[in-house]
Amino acid sequence: MNGPARTAARFEAEALADMAGLAARHPSIFRVNWPLRALVVTIVAVLAGLFLWGFWALGFSFARIAGGLGKLVEFAGFMLPPSPGSYTTFLSYLDALAQTLAIAFLGTLTAAILAFPFGFLAAKNVIPNVFLHFSLRRGLDVVRGVDVLIWALIWINVVGLGPFAGILAVATSNFGEFGKLFSEAIEAMDKKAVEGVASTGGGKLHQVRFGLLPQVFPVIVSQVLYYFESNTRSATIIGVVGAGGVGLHLYEQIRMLEWQHVSFLVLMILATVAVIDFVSGRLRFAIIGNAKIAA
Amino acid sequence: MSHAIARLPEPRLRALEDAYGAAVAAKRRQVLIGGFVLAVLIGLSAWAGEVDLPKFFANLWRFPSYISDIVPTLRLAHLGEDLAEWYWGLGYWLKLMGETLLIAYLGTMLGGLCAVSLCFLAAANLSRSARVRWLVRRVLEFCRTVPEIVFALIFVAAFGLGPVPGVLAIAIHTAGALGKLFSEVVENIDMKPVEGVSATGATWIETVRFAVLPQVLSNFASYGLLRFEINVRGAAVMGFVGAGGIGQDLIESIRKFYYSDVSAILLIIIATVMVIDLATERLRHALIGMERRS
Numbered sequence: 001m002n003g004p005a006r007t008a009a010r011f012e013a014e015a016l017a018d019m020a021g022l023a024a025r026h027p028s029i030f031r032v033n034w035p036l037r038a039l040v041v042t043i044v045a046v047l048a049g050l051f052l053w054g055f056w057a058l059g060f061s062f063a064r065i066a067g068g069l070g071k072l073v074e075f076a077g078f079m080l081p082p083s084p085g086s087y088t089t090f091l092s093y094l095d096a097l098a099q100t101l102a103i104a105f106l107g108t109l110t111a112a113i114l115a116f117p118f119g120f121l122a123a124k125n126v127i128p129n130v131f132l133h134f135s136l137r138r139g140l141d142v143v144r145g146v147d148v149l150i151w152a153l154i155w156i157n158v159v160g161l162g163p164f165a166g167i168l169a170v171a172t173s174n175f176g177e178f179g180k181l182f183s184e185a186i187e188a189m190d191k192k193a194v195e196g197v198a199s200t201g202g203g204k205l206h207q208v209r210f211g212l213l214p215q216v217f218p219v220i221v222s223q224v225l226y227y228f229e230s231n232t233r234s235a236t237i238i239g240v241v242g243a244g245g246v247g248l249h250l251y252e253q254i255r256m257l258e259w260q261h262v263s264f265l266v267l268m269i270l271a272t273v274a275v276i277d278f279v280s281g282r283l284r285f286a287i288i289g290n291a292k293i294a295a
Numbered sequence: 296m297s298h299a300i301a302r303l304p305e306p307r308l309r310a311l312e313d314a315y316g317a318a319v320a321a322k323r324r325q326v327l328i329g330g331f332v333l334a335v336l337i338g339l340s341a342w343a344g345e346v347d348l349p350k351f352f353a354n355l356w357r358f359p360s361y362i363s364d365i366v367p368t369l370r371l372a373h374l375g376e377d378l379a380e381w382y383w384g385l386g387y388w389l390k391l392m393g394e395t396l397l398i399a400y401l402g403t404m405l406g407g408l409c410a411v412s413l414c415f416l417a418a419a420n421l422s423r424s425a426r427v428r429w430l431v432r433r434v435l436e437f438c439r440t441v442p443e444i445v446f447a448l449i450f451v452a453a454f455g456l457g458p459v460p461g462v463l464a465i466a467i468h469t470a471g472a473l474g475k476l477f478s479e480v481v482e483n484i485d486m487k488p489v490e491g492v493s494a495t496g497a498t499w500i501e502t503v504r505f506a507v508l509p510q511v512l513s514n515f516a517s518y519g520l521l522r523f524e525i526n527v528r529g530a531a532v533m534g535f536v537g538a539g540g541i542g543q544d545l546i547e548s549i550r551k552f553y554y555s556d557v558s559a560i561l562l563i564i565i566a567t568v569m570v571i572d573l574a575t576e577r578l579r580h581a582l583i584g585m586e587r588r589s
Contacts, residue, residue, distance in 0.1 A: 047404075054401045058394070058458040058539070068454035075453060095343075102344035105336060141572075145565040149444075149532045153549045158357045163344040168351075237444040240536060241546070244344070247444075251536075254448045262449070266441060273440050 079263035089261070093249060097268055099163045100245035101276075103238065104231040107170025112224045115175050119182025126186060136179075143176030148234050152243035163244025170231050170238070177227065185219045186212075221287050225280045232276045236269050365558040381555050388541065392563055394458060395540035396571075398533060399526040401462045406469025407519050410435075413470070414477035415503055421481060421489075423499070431474075438471025443529055447538040458539025465526050465533070473522055480514045481507060513582045520575040520582075527571050531564050 015022065023030040084090040120126050122136040152169035159165050194211035202210065239247025246265060253261040303311070340346075367381040382388075413431055415421050422428040443464045450460030488506040497505065534542025541560060548556035 051401065051404050054397045058397060058401065058462060060459055060462075064454060064459060068450070068459070071453040072449075075449065098343045099345075102340035102342075105340045106344055106346065109337070141569065142565055145528075145568045146561065147528055147532045149535060150545070150549075150561070153546065154358075154361060157361050158354050159347070159351055164346055164351070167344050167346065233440070233442055237442045240444055240448075250445060251448065254452060257452065266445065270437070270440055 075259050078257075078259035081260070082263040082267050083260045084264050085258075085261060093246065093265060093268060096239070096244075096246040096249050097272060099166075100235045100239075100247075101232065101272070103163050103166040103170055103235040103243075103245055104228060104276075106167045107235070108174060108224060108228045108231050110167070110171040111174035111178050111227075112220070114171070115178035115182055116220075118175075118179045119186055122179055122183035123186040124183075125191075137183075140176045140179040143172065144180065145176075146173065148173040148238065149241055152238050152241050156242060161242045161244075166235060166238045166243035166245055169243055170235060174227055174231065178223070181223050182216075182220060185216055185223070189215045218287060222284050225284045229273075229277055229280050232273055236273075365554045365561075367555040367558065382559055384556070384559075388544070388560060388563055391541040391544060392567055395530045395533075395542075396527060396567070398458050398461045398465065398540050399523060399530040402465025402530065403469055403519060403523045403526050405462065405466035406471075407473055407515075407522070409466070409470035410473035410477050411515065413474045414481055415507070417474060417478040418481035420484070420486060421503070421507065432478075435471045435474040435478075438467050439475065440471070441468075443468040444532070444536060447533055448536050451537050456537045456539075458533075461530060461533035461538035461540060464538060465529055468529075469522055469526060473518060476518045477511070477515055480511050480518070484510045517579045517582045520579050524568075524571055524575045527568060531568075 084093055118136070118140070122133060122140065124133055127133065148169050151172045152165055155165040155168040155172070159168065189212065193215060194207045197207045197211040235245050235247075236250075237247045239245040239249070240251045242248065246269060250262065250265050250269075253265065302308075367377065369377045369381070413435065416427055417431040417435060419428065422431075446464035446467050447460055450463050454460045454463070484507060488510070489502055492502045492506040530540050530542075531545075532542045534540045534544065535546050537543065541564065545557070545560045545564070547553075548560060
């Protein structure tokens with residue numbers, strides 16, 4: 001048992017004794033790369049400095065954090081046990097949750113249907129016009145750059161308060177996302193299938209239906225389902241600005257410091273999101289099978 | 296030069312045709328059922344979501360008219376004065392936009408640091424205790440499922456109005472989202488360096504520092520930049536609930552119909568988001584390139 005350990009120790013001692021020789025034989029390992037090290041240290045120092053300065057600039061203070069944490073603990077105590085108060089309130093919360101789901105579902109679907117033709121128009125390989133491509137993409141970027149809550153405020157001016165404005169807001173902001181994603185999916189598809197259909201005498205419509213759609217459809221469906229999941233989350237808060245769904249109740253109950261209601265609503269949201277994730281994961285699996293598709 | 300294709304015997308052909316017909320019919324039935332379920336869901340959601348198409352088409356003209364209302368009148372003859380009037384609060388708004396960026400930065404950094412410290416505990420290949428792993432994963436899930444606006448509302452009640460609750464809300468949500476992504480990155484590493492370092496008798500922390508961190512750092516930075524971009528958008532609406540940034544002024548100008556202010560602030564936000572998008576994309580490509588070369 002003593003043998004191997006002694007050999008290892010001997011090797012180490014020999015290596016250490018020949019340190020100068022080692023350094024001479026492998027200069028690139030032993031030389032310190034000062035410029036690189038200085039760069040790394042500078043970047044880290046700047047980032048850390050900005051981080052610390054930011055706390056000061058935004059008005060963080062020890063007293064404020066400690067006081068706030070104390071209050072949070074107090075709130076957490078009030079949150080237990082989660083309860084909607086009465087059966088009627090529970091029913092109104094369920095109704096709001098149904099609205100939330102409706103906003104996410106119809107918003108995503110409308111956006112997908114509207115964005116589908118735009119995806120073709122904005123794809124480089126379908127319409128090889130640089131100017132059109134550029135302006136469509138930038139237009140979609142602008143639509144995307146405006147948050148769903150801002151779109152909700154704008155649509156409230158058009159159709160009034162309520163979940164319909166929420167549906168339109170989700171549809172608009174997703175339209176920008178889908179337009180970009182669909183056009184990228186169409187650009188990434190394989191031309192050979194379309195050529196194959198054309199070589200058997202298929203017309204333009206046949207080429208799209210049998211050559212293009214089978215390639216693009218699973219990608220698009222999987223993206224749409226993914227966005228449906230994420231929209232369920234954003235539809236829970238869209239009520240904060242008055243566009244329907246469970247967010248309005250949440251906003252009001254937090255304002256009135258009804259913490260038992262708040263924790264109940266949060267639990268309802270968590271449960272709904274979990275169910276939707278599960279269902280849409282199953283659906284995605286059923287539609288695209290085992291094929292690995294980047295979302 | 297014609298080749299005759301040998302025709303299969305009748306019974307065999309019949310069997311094949313039947314099988315084909317059955318397969319097509321099954322597929323059709325599936326599509327029909329799917330379409331029916333979809334139609335029912337659309338009907339139900341339209342009812343629950345109070346969809347009112349007549350009202351929508353009757354009021355649709357208000358959408359372009361709102362857009363044209365918020366665009367200010369710019370006359371070529373006095374372009375300078377008109378622009379100055381449109382952007383009368385430029386300095387103030389830029390300061391608010393800076394505050395928004397700072398909220399996003401602090402939230403991303405704070406959340407990212409939490410995520411880095413938690414992701415090794417949530418990764419299946421490094422975490423030693425299944426119970427700790429389960430707990431950490433559930434905590435991260437909770438942090439990313441509750442929307443950040445909800446955290447912001449609760450934190451405004453606890454910490455008071457201003458950017459502090461905004462930073463904390465973004466940090467918690469970021470910790471949840473990045474923690475999951477980071478732990479997935481860690482699960483995909485090459486385990487040989489880990490075995491090598493732990494064979495020298497290194498502790499768990501030394502193993503993470505010298506065998507894991509060099510493999511995952513560029514991916515972490517890339518995901519962090521992506522998250523920063525998302526958080527800039529998030530921070531821009533934090534002001535809607537009183538959690539700091541430019542959102543407060545935006546919602547006020549929308550609610551009070553200060554039309555030209557709405558477009559001015561929106562343009563500042565859109566331009567900033569676009570610049571950040573482009574810059575982070577460049578940086579991320581550089582980072583990915585660095586990883587490929589090493």
